[in-house]
């Protein structure tokens with residue numbers, strides 16, 4: 001059988017896999033997504049939405065409106081029971097987008113279908129063997145497939161992670177939840193309640209007849225797939241009745257197991273999304289983290305595949321994403337602890353709620369949950385260094401322009417806000433766009449507040465600032481070389 005080759009093979013076409021495929025395709029990399037489902041359709045609605053920075057990442061690619069048009073923007077970032085209103089954050093999207101994962105995946109699938117992405121549905125990765133130059137990927141249909149890189153975006157039980165022998169340290173589950181979509185013969189008690197086990201919730205979904213159920217189990221549930229009988233018993237334990245539950249379209253179980261891959265890369269194999277980290281869904285971090293991983297990795301992997309950058313650029317993926325995610329995992333662990341309701345935990349919740357309603361803690365926590373406060377450690381310097389580039393309203397030669405519009409093609413950007421023509425980056429002009437523009441407003445960053453105005457910024461394709469100018473080009477060549485490769489000889 002003839003071997004099929006692609007530069008990058010992605011195992012798993014969930015949010016991480018599809019976002020990574022889009023990033024690679026935008027950068028001109030030949031990529032295939034191998035997804036075991038027969039199509040993009042997801043059983044059950046799963047995650048409830050994405051937070052502010054993730055909406056910004058989609059906006060940077062010009063597709064945020066597709067998602068916003070189908071969901072609701074809401075203030076639901078919480079710590080304990082305190083809702084952390086972020087409507088005063090300096091972003092175009094100071095909210096969470098409430099939109100079920102089934103819709104998010106449908107919209108992502110439609111987007112990547114417009115891009116040069118190969119997708120193989122109904123096919124499972126069953127193993128791989130890597131050598132110095134690439135990876136032979138084994139598929140359930142027996143067809144040989146090879147990639148220079150294989151990225152495991154295959155979810156929390158990742159076969160790629162296990163086959164690569166990557167350790168997955170963390171904390172075992174202490175509690176489990178049943179999640180289901182069902183119909184009920186009787187009128188259910190809609191709403192969220194907390195009891196000594198944890199959170200219990202019943203709510204009607206858009207179609208008006210389906211009830212989404214989330215129940216905390218009294219006993220830690222087993223690894224086997226839950227049944228309608230399990231669900232009925234759990235409903236009776238909480239509500240005293242199962243409300244005549246019937247016709248489930250989805251019953252699943254999740255736990256508070258919290259683990260993070262010790263390494264995000266083993267030579268030609270990388271991990272992203274749930275394959276690299278799992279946690280309790282409290283606070284709705286999982287899908288957002290998956291998309292953020294993909295956007296951090298995509299352009300780096302593209303440059304390595306294309307020979308623009310050395311393999312060492314890939315080390316920055318773990319250096320940057322591991323600490324950010326470790327912090328998010330700690331937040332979810334704290335959230336889980338606060339959901340248990342005995343009198344002492346209630347006392348903690350009361351104290352935390354009081355603190356979280358104060359301005360400074362509110363901003364800190366909302367910055368973390370929204371991921372707007374991410375600060376990759378790119379060294380000492382201006383506060384913008386390693387932080388997200390704000391979506392400023394610029395005035396360029398051709399008229400008004402938003403910064404994010406300049407990132408739609410996922411190309412690096414040198415934004416000159418000083419005298420036009422101040423910079424000459426000819427040796428990188430094949431890779432980096434240089435835009436002269438004016439900006440008169442303040443530079444306000446989420447959580448940090450107003451910072452001094454730079455005269456120029458070098459922005460990576462993922463929207464993070466790699467160099468800040470203060471009237472000279474000192475350090476610019478080094479930053480261009482570090483992030484976007486050696487200068488081209490004249």
Ligand SMILES: Cc1cc2nc3c(=O)[nH]c(=O)nc-3n(C[C@H](O)[C@H](O)[C@H](O)COP(=O)(O)OP(=O)(O)OC[C@H]3O[C@@H](n4cnc5c(N)ncnc54)[C@H](O)[C@@H]3O)c2cc1C
Pocket residue numbers: 011012013014015016017034035036037046047048049101123124125126153154155156159179252253254272273274275281283284285286287288290
């Ligand atoms: C019950 C439940 C409720 C959740 N609720 C929330 C929430 O409210 N908010 C939130 O943010 N997050 C929530 N999450 C987490 C969120 O769904 C995940 O974090 C998110 O889906 C991660 O995306 P991913 O692409 O990394 O992995 P996944 O979405 O798991 O995608 C992995 C993909 O890989 C495919 N696959 C797996 N193995 C193979 C293989 N060997 N070969 C080919 N394909 C393979 C799978 O079919 C799947 O499509 C929830 C998760 C669960 C299970």
